[in-house]
Amino acid sequence: xxxxxxxxxxxxxxxxxxxxxxxxxxxxxxxxxxxxxxxxxxxxxxxxxxxxxxxxxxxxxxxxxxxxxxxxxxxxxxxxxxxxxxxxxxxxxxxxxxxxxxxxxxxxxxxxxxxxxxxxxxxxxxxxxxxxxxxxxxxxxxxxxxxxxxxxxxxxxxxxx
Amino acid sequence: xxxxxxxxxxxxxxxxxxxxxxxxxxxxxxxxxxxxxxxxxxxxxxxxxxxxxxxxxxxxxxxxxxxxxxxxxxxxxxxxxxxxxxxxxxxxxxxxxxxxxxxxxxxxxxxxxxxxxxxxxxxxxxxxxxxxxxxxxxxxxxxxxxxxxxxxxxxxxxxxxxxxxxxxxxxxxxxxxxxxxxxxxxxxxxxxxxxxxxxxxx
Ligand SMILES: [Zn+2]
Numbered sequence: 161x162x163x164x165x166x167x168x169x170x171x172x173x174x175x176x177x178x179x180x181x182x183x184x185x186x187x188x189x190x191x192x193x194x195x196x197x198x199x200x201x202x203x204x205x206x207x208x209x210x211x212x213x214x215x216x217x218x219x220x221x222x223x224x225x226x227x228x229x230x231x232x233x234x235x236x237x238x239x240x241x242x243x244x245x246x247x248x249x250x251x252x253x254x255x256x257x258x259x260x261x262x263x264x265x266x267x268x269x270x271x272x273x274x275x276x277x278x279x280x281x282x283x284x285x286x287x288x289x290x291x292x293x294x295x296x297x298x299x300x301x302x303x304x305x306x307x308x309x310x311x312x313x314x315x316x317x318x319x320x321x
Numbered sequence: 322x323x324x325x326x327x328x329x330x331x332x333x334x335x336x337x338x339x340x341x342x343x344x345x346x347x348x349x350x351x352x353x354x355x356x357x358x359x360x361x362x363x364x365x366x367x368x369x370x371x372x373x374x375x376x377x378x379x380x381x382x383x384x385x386x387x388x389x390x391x392x393x394x395x396x397x398x399x400x401x402x403x404x405x406x407x408x409x410x411x412x413x414x415x416x417x418x419x420x421x422x423x424x425x426x427x428x429x430x431x432x433x434x435x436x437x438x439x440x441x442x443x444x445x446x447x448x449x450x451x452x453x454x455x456x457x458x459x460x461x462x463x464x465x466x467x468x469x470x471x472x473x474x475x476x477x478x479x480x481x482x483x484x485x486x487x488x489x490x491x492x493x494x495x496x497x498x499x500x501x502x503x504x505x506x507x508x509x510x511x512x513x514x515x516x517x518x519x520x521x522x523x
Contacts (some may be wrong), residue, residue, distance in 0.1 A: 166413075185515075187369075221375070239405070241403065241405060241407075243435075243465075243473060243475065244465045244467050244468070244473065244511075244512075244513060245465050245473060245475035245476060245477060246372045246373045246374045246382075246385050246475070247368070247370050247371070247373075247435070247448075248370075248371040248372065248373055249371050249478055250368050250369060250370040250407065250448070251343075251364055251368065251369045252368050252406050252407060252446070253367075253368075253405045253450065254366075256405065256406050256407070258405065258407070263373050266510070275371055275488065278371055279371070280367075282369045287369075288369070298371055298372060298375075299371070299372070299375070300345055300373050300374075316514070321359055
């Protein structure tokens with residue numbers, strides 16, 4: 161009886177820990193090239209936040225996200241768009257990342273940075289998560305650091321590049 | 322003589338391959354696009370988006386929208402790309418009933434919908450979990466007035482299919498949306514009137 165209980169409790173703990181490990185999702189695509197680089201060009205209205213966002217991802221895996229030069233092929237192009245809607249930003253599988261200035265103009269620096277870090281996450285192959293404090297969750301959020309789940313997702317995505 | 326034949330063959334091969342390339346890049350007609358909006362025979366490429374609201378919460382979607390109305394999708398007008406790979410489909414619609422805001426009825430209006438056929442016409446590009454309206458169907462549309470007077474339906478839950486076309490008032494989606502409107506969660510932001518608004522004055 162006691163051993164049965166112990167087994168049951170262990171099972172619950174293992175399941176809970178397993179779920180914790182799986183708190184990220186991967187897309188079927190990414191914008192990273194076969195050399196394990198995501199080379200970007202283009203520009204937008206909030207370049208300070210963009211450079212900060214790149215820096216945070218690169219602080220976890222140095223040198224993956226690089227600014228495009230004439231010697232390398234561009235993987236990602238960033239740009240602004242302006243429309244009255246609730247969309248903050250979008251990432252296309254064709255390598256375009258676009259920011260809606262109608263909403264960005266009314267957001268804080270931290271909210272803009274979270275939104276940009278999130279879109280970079282899609283470029284790196286990460287999908288959405290519905291809970292936790294991840295960069296990869298939806299919404300206007302002030303978060304400028306990667307959660308353990310974001311890092312775990314990036315580790316898993318990196319193996320697929 | 323042999324040489325002439327050879328040149329002729331090379332020319333023929335060139336013409337054939339050029340015309341094959343041309344066919345491969347051939348754009349679809351408006352009628353064909355209108356048709357495949359219904360048949361869904363092209364693959365979908367889903368775009369990842371972040372929203373300023375919880376798009377699953379209809380009270381927030383209604384609150385954010387300027388216009389909420391029941392309409393018939395009468396036809397396909399065109400697709401615009403605004404210097405982007407992301408398409409916007411322009412539909413011809415007729416408003417049947419206004420729920421929030423007051424758009425002109427008994428008239429053909431243009432509804433802009435985020436998403437549509439790709440620049441090369443080889444796939445549909447659409448926000449993840451979103452739906453492109455089909456011609457001849459009825460929808461509740463939740464749209465934003467634009468500075469240029471357009472009405473834009475953008476993102477998840479910006480058009481909801483009315484199954485009970487003949488009696489929309491008893492359709493489950495209509496009941497859900499009118500309930501959401503009574504409890505709408507409004508966001509403060511700069512709003513614009515549509516040129517189709519009966520109170521529009523330029
Ligand atoms: Zn996203």
